[in-house]
Amino acid sequence: MAHDHASTQDSGPVTWPIGFQAYTGHAGLREHGDDISIVASDRPATSAVMFTQSLFAGPAVVLSRAHAAGQNLRAVTTLAQNANVATGRQGEENAAEVVRRVAGILGIPEDEVLIGSTGVIGRPLPMDTIRTHLDETTKRGLAAFMAGPLDVARAMMTTDTRPKTAVRAVGQARIVGIAKGVGMLEPDMATMLAYVFTDAEMSPADLDSALRGAVNRTFNCLSVDTDTSTSDTVAVIANGAAGPVDPAQFSEALADLCLDLTQQLASDGEGATKLLRVIVGQAGDYEQAKRIAKSVVNSPLVKTAVHGADPNWGRVLMAIGKNTDDTDIEPGNVTVRFGDIEVYPEEPEGDTLDKLVEIMRQDEVDIIVTLGIGKAEATVYGCDLSAGYIRINADYTT
Template identity: 40%
Template sequence: MKKRSICAVEGVTACGMKEGKFGLALIRATGTAAGVFTENLVKAAPIQLMRTQIRKGKLDAVIVNSGCANAYTGQKGYEDAVVMTEYASSALGLEPDRIGVASTGVIGRYLDLPLIRKQCVAVAPALASSAEAETHAAAAIMTTDTVQKHALVEKETFTVAGICKGSGMIAPNMGTMLAFIYTDADVGAKQLRDSLKLATKRSFNRVVVDGDSSTNDIALCTATGEAGKVREEEFSAALEECCRSLAKQIAADGEGATKLLEIRVTGAVKESDAARVARTVIESPLVKTAVYGEDPNWGRVVAAAGRARVKFDPNAVSLWISDGKNKYPLVKSGEIIADLKKAKQAMSGKTVIFILDLAAGREEASAWGCDLTERYVEINGRYTT
């Protein structure tokens, strides 16, 4: 089904193409721009270039390739990333220093620049604000993803929307994900940076598929300003909602995954404490494999929470399990009260949610991930061969 999200934002056009595992997408939108990037020490060439480009606070377009990450490629890789912006500049009639660049795929391989140039020339004339054009763009940036990922948040006076890719090598501090977010709100550079940083903290940085953090992670947000000024709080909330939707789609599409796993932590002294516990539980291989096996092993959840380096009283915590509709108690104030049959039933669907109350304060946070299956090993055991 064709979806329209970023192309529903005033001032945005897009398109893309895929040839085997090699794809290229172009997204054109002029406006204030901000970005967040991987914290991995080994940063890919496009990340190095974008950290410089984004300081100007303005973008006119983005060029994205899939199939080759252009990571761990030295000076040649950096020069190749610059060449990508020049290709887009020539094809779109824009200045190269106003073009964002991103790459995803195999690490330690050089770009096929002739292919990228050919694809860029083919894609540029097809840019449009249609659902079909956006579908081509979203498909072009996929690697091991099995589904496209779109998000659309429509408010009374403005819109925030995004597309992203991400399936494996996903961990907090951003995983192997590329996100391109657009709004028609008129947002200043500082506000956009602050809002994107907070939204990322509460969404992309709380997703764990396998605990590996990539070299290429990037989330870019461009504000075209077509809808005029909006209240700062309303914009920030809408941006967070959009990012959270994309983050959950990444988690649900984890490599080899059969279930979306959500951990909700309440009753923490600080939000950062709740987030730390949620992330620790969501990344636990023991929890993830139990979810795959539909084994309601609440002991693994509590044990993982206990190694998060957050202070709470284990004898005061409460824990529930849910399938998104029904909610069943497992532990109440440290006492095990689980109905094993109901708990196992709650794990039989596509979504499994654990709600953990630390009983230590009033702050809360959520994290998202997926189960860990044999298919994950199959995908990553032969990724380059």
């Protein structure tokens, strides 16, 4: 088991909030490296969770939905490299068995355990190796729980190239988030697997409200390839060890942490070389702004132009224009900028074109659209589209 003490962009080591501990290990889900993790609170906790809306939601999601209803989850276990989706009754029984065994290790009720499973769809879990591993972990007990947030973030990875963690503070409490997911990624509720742990004391209603508000403007504004996963789950668990905090301040800190994770996920999209932000302003309402922004960020032609540092603003107009139900959009009222340079309706020439290419070559590219309708604004997050994405996904199971 690893014991990573690296630092995040915040100062200091990445450590759990008060009262949380974790374990990672190798259970035979992948050939090498840790592929199973458990994070648990040493005391009762309050929780809020959002799940994928996919019609093919996996057994982990179905079981976790039932457990999440009580809003008193205190542990999360994650299996990497295998989504355990489309695996029938056996898949359901396997997910339940993993939860039962983890609950036994922790000495808590089964319905206080959330399970996540991520990876290839349609393959049964290797239960023989998982059982052997969990039997050994049971013998070791909580003494095995020495993993840090970076260890857990790594153990959750599939095609990710780096672990994602974020840390924020609110009052005397800390909020620590971990996430994975870089493909099959356009959330329709939350995103991939993202877990947030805090020692803040929050009521179930306030925690749920904070999570939904944060997800709506961060994870649900993320897209790599327009495909919604069967396993998406985002959860926040608050054990109150640091005492009560102001709900409004907590909501702000949680949203900021989720935005941090969202941008890390977007910039690590499969095959990605750049983070792409699309900001749409002067829309009639937030939903319209987000819809138009998603149309731009999801366009393969826009994404490939960004990859090639080609300031082809015509592709942005195309992406806006295909929203034919938005009849209040008038081309003459629309403006488009790449970075701080307007490309429509004032078409750039000469030296400005050279500056545009330099903007498009940056690691982070902003496309700003104004619709000239109202005052609403939305920002969405994505990445460029490279040959690397095709290579990863063409050979994913073979």
